[in-house]
Amino acid sequence: MQILQQLINGLSLGSIYALLALGYTMVYGIIKLINFAHGDVYMLGAFWGYYMINQFHVGFWTALIVSMIFCAIVGVVIEFLAYRPLRNSPRIVVLITAIGVSFLLENGMSYLFSSSPRDFPQAMQMVRYHFWGISISNIQILILVTSIVLMILLQLIIKRTRMGKAMRAVSVDPEAAKLIGINVNHTISFTFALGSALAGAAGVMIGLYYNSIDPLMGMTPGIKAFVAAVLGGIGLIPGAALGGFVIGIVETIVQALGFSAFRDAAVYAILIIILIIRPAGILGKVTREKV
Amino acid sequence: MKKSKIAILAASALMLAATFTGCANKAASEGNSASGNTITIGGNFELSGSAAAYGSAMQRGVKLAVNEINKNGGVKVDGKKMKLKLVTKDNKSDNSQAASIATNLTTQTKASAVIGPITSGAGLAALPNMTKAKVPLITPGGTQDSLTLQKNGKVQPYMFRSCFEDSFQGEALARYIYNNMNLNRVAILGDKSTDYAQGLIKAFKKEYKGKVVVTEYYQSGDKDFNTLLTKLKGKEFDALFVPGYYSEAGLIVRQAREMGITQPIVGADGFADPKLIKIAGKKNASNIYYTTHFDAKAPANDKVGKYLKLYKDTYGDDAGTFDALSYDAVYMIKQAIEDQDSTNSVKIAKGLAKLKNFEGVTGSITIDKDHNPQKPVIITKLENGVEAEATAVK
Numbered sequence: 001m002q003i004l005q006q007l008i009n010g011l012s013l014g015s016i017y018a019l020l021a022l023g024y025t026m027v028y029g030i031i032k033l034i035n036f037a038h039g040d041v042y043m044l045g046a047f048w049g050y051y052m053i054n055q056f057h058v059g060f061w062t063a064l065i066v067s068m069i070f071c072a073i074v075g076v077v078i079e080f081l082a083y084r085p086l087r088n089s090p091r092i093v094v095l096i097t098a099i100g101v102s103f104l105l106e107n108g109m110s111y112l113f114s115s116s117p118r119d120f121p122q123a124m125q126m127v128r129y130h131f132w133g134i135s136i137s138n139i140q141i142l143i144l145v146t147s148i149v150l151m152i153l154l155q156l157i158i159k160r161t162r163m164g165k166a167m168r169a170v171s172v173d174p175e176a177a178k179l180i181g182i183n184v185n186h187t188i189s190f191t192f193a194l195g196s197a198l199a200g201a202a203g204v205m206i207g208l209y210y211n212s213i214d215p216l217m218g219m220t221p222g223i224k225a226f227v228a229a230v231l232g233g234i235g236l237i238p239g240a241a242l243g244g245f246v247i248g249i250v251e252t253i254v255q256a257l258g259f260s261a262f263r264d265a266a267v268y269a270i271l272i273i274i275l276i277i278r279p280a281g282i283l284g285k286v287t288r289e290k291v
Numbered sequence: 292m293k294k295s296k297i298a299i300l301a302a303s304a305l306m307l308a309a310t311f312t313g314c315a316n317k318a319a320s321e322g323n324s325a326s327g328n329t330i331t332i333g334g335n336f337e338l339s340g341s342a343a344a345y346g347s348a349m350q351r352g353v354k355l356a357v358n359e360i361n362k363n364g365g366v367k368v369d370g371k372k373m374k375l376k377l378v379t380k381d382n383k384s385d386n387s388q389a390a391s392i393a394t395n396l397t398t399q400t401k402a403s404a405v406i407g408p409i410t411s412g413a414g415l416a417a418l419p420n421m422t423k424a425k426v427p428l429i430t431p432g433g434t435q436d437s438l439t440l441q442k443n444g445k446v447q448p449y450m451f452r453s454c455f456e457d458s459f460q461g462e463a464l465a466r467y468i469y470n471n472m473n474l475n476r477v478a479i480l481g482d483k484s485t486d487y488a489q490g491l492i493k494a495f496k497k498e499y500k501g502k503v504v505v506t507e508y509y510q511s512g513d514k515d516f517n518t519l520l521t522k523l524k525g526k527e528f529d530a531l532f533v534p535g536y537y538s539e540a541g542l543i544v545r546q547a548r549e550m551g552i553t554q555p556i557v558g559a560d561g562f563a564d565p566k567l568i569k570i571a572g573k574k575n576a577s578n579i580y581y582t583t584h585f586d587a588k589a590p591a592n593d594k595v596g597k598y599l600k601l602y603k604d605t606y607g608d609d610a611g612t613f614d615a616l617s618y619d620a621v622y623m624i625k626q627a628i629e630d631q632d633s634t635n636s637v638k639i640a641k642g643l644a645k646l647k648n649f650e651g652v653t654g655s656i657t658i659d660k661d662h663n664p665q666k667p668v669i670i671t672k673l674e675n676g677v678e679a680e681a682t683a684v685k
Contacts, residue, residue: 216512
């Protein structure tokens with residue numbers, strides 16, 4: 001029964017990684033940038049939810065949606081101020097800028113709100129269900145279900161809407177997309193908005209789940225979500241979701257087997273192995289770069 | 292032309308260096324003594340920056356003690372009563388500031404003894420300058436084991452503390468769990484990434500007579516302990532020992548209780564923060580035990596009542612741990628001066644090292660050969676997020 005229980009733990013952890021990995025993968029897919037500030041957008045989402053619930057006493061769902069909107073705006077602003085001016089610069093320049101934005105957000109928030117952890121308001125009463133010898137809380141179910149619903153919604157937006165079509169076009173060839181009348185800048189902004197909204201949702205849910213938020217909370221999950229995105233095949237949306245769940249479950253298994261001290265090492269080892277053996281990721285097709 | 296200039300420069304630099312070393316040598320052989328009728332005590336305090344909460348508590352405790360001593364006539368040296376003069380400086384919770392203030396207080400202010408800094412890191416930074424000037428330093432909060440020891444294992448002659456060290460509380464916890472609570476099986480869930488937790492685990496395992504069923508590790512900053520706790524839940528144990536700080540410990544308490552782990556959870560002074568209860572939730576913060584240095588509920592002697600009242604009357608607030616430890620630090624210096632009948636800093640250090648059965652508000656203190664105080668450890672119990680009881684263990 002413990003195995004089943006650990007699987008549930010792994011799935012709820014994995015769904016958060018998956019939500020974050022989606023943001024990485026979408027941005028990478030469209031402008032070939034690893035947005036290292038993504039984990040910090042997740043942190044901002046948690047803080048905004050904290051602020052909304054504490055100051056305006058809104059319910060959990062309102063806080064979740066408002067945080068998603070807030071993070072979408074933050075994502076667009078970051079792209080506009082930090083990445084757009086560098087659109088034609090070498091990729092490494094944008095990458096370093098992303099790390100800079102990440103540091104700015106982390107240390108800025110530490111400076112403004114102190115780095116000590118705060119307790120997230122309990123907007124929802126925790127209830128535990130016991131059956132077949134395992135126990136699952138309503139918040140775990142909520143995280144899992146909300147994540148899956150958001151992923152399906154995302155898939156629908158990308159496959160069924162005009163904007164989604166534009167996103168796919170820009171990711172294939174931005175120049176050609178521009179030639180057929182797609183506004184590339186708008187499309188990129190929209191991508192950042194979508195990815196950041198998902199990160200915001202993850203932030204609020206994590207706040208509710210663990211009841212503790214701090215300005216550096218985005219660091220480790222950010223990097224792990226990046227590993228998840230690479231594992232699934234960076235640039236591929238189903239890959240990011242799959243990668244997230246795999247990383248969550250791997251972490252859980254490593255700890256359950258008694259190697260708790262090597263949990264993070266295992267995740268990074270996966271990154272190294274996948275980069276050596278199958279750089280395109282689990283779902284990625286191996287393509288040769290055209291010269 | 293150029294060469295001769297360099298030669299002159301070098302020569303003058305040498306001369307300067309010679310003058311400085313001359314000064315240092317003089318200080319080294321003698322240390323600082325009081326001039327006139329006042330003994331100067333230095334305060335190297337964290338009044339701003341990240342450790343400001345501890346530093347200002349330290350300042351309040353020290354001021355309280357100095358004023359009280361002066362009101363009661365002062366310190367008796369050589370048949371006459373001398374007053375204490377406190378000179379405080381703000382080290383901004385910065386290690387390099389702490390080091391330069393140590394120099395300033397010993398060479399400019401000529402302090403006979405210095406209290407602070409309160410953190411182990413800043414204490415380590417200040418120590419070389421204190422040793423150079425041969426002036427003793429008492430830290431009320433630096434609990435790191437290695438703080439009072441040199442690299443070769445010998446004791447640092449000028450470093451003292453009024454708080455107990457990390458391993459001391461680990462051992463006290465082990466004894467308390469086995470002897471007082473009669474629990475024979477302990478599971479450990481410890482922080483892998485801090486010296487603090489590593490020291491606690493080592494000391495605990497050495498002293499505990501029961502069985503350590505399982506030891507699991509987490510990293511500072513972790514938020515999800517469900518996996519580890521699920522695993523622990525499957526084992527049989529009587530108590531869960533969590534060596535770590537409140538930010539992770541709060542989450543562990545919460546997730547453990549939600550999962551249905553009802554056994555007592557014990558920890559060290561890293562638990563002693565109101566945030567622990569906030570993060571864990573009031574209902575979950577039950578059956579929790581942790582060590583502290585000072586607790587009004589477990590007075591060590593009749594001095595405590597007087598101290599609590601004096602503190603409340605002066606500051607309008609309840610006394611806490613670090614002000615009490617700092618208050619004791621001043622009285623330790625007074626005792627050392629009177630024992631040695633001298634205001635010389637080298638002598639004071641000697642007196643501090645020989646301190647025996649000194650009655651402070653945090654208990655009876657005897658300084659051991661490693662300059663660590665042997666004193667009672669207080670174990671506080673939480674029930675529904677409120678401190679239910681506190682007991683002193685030897």
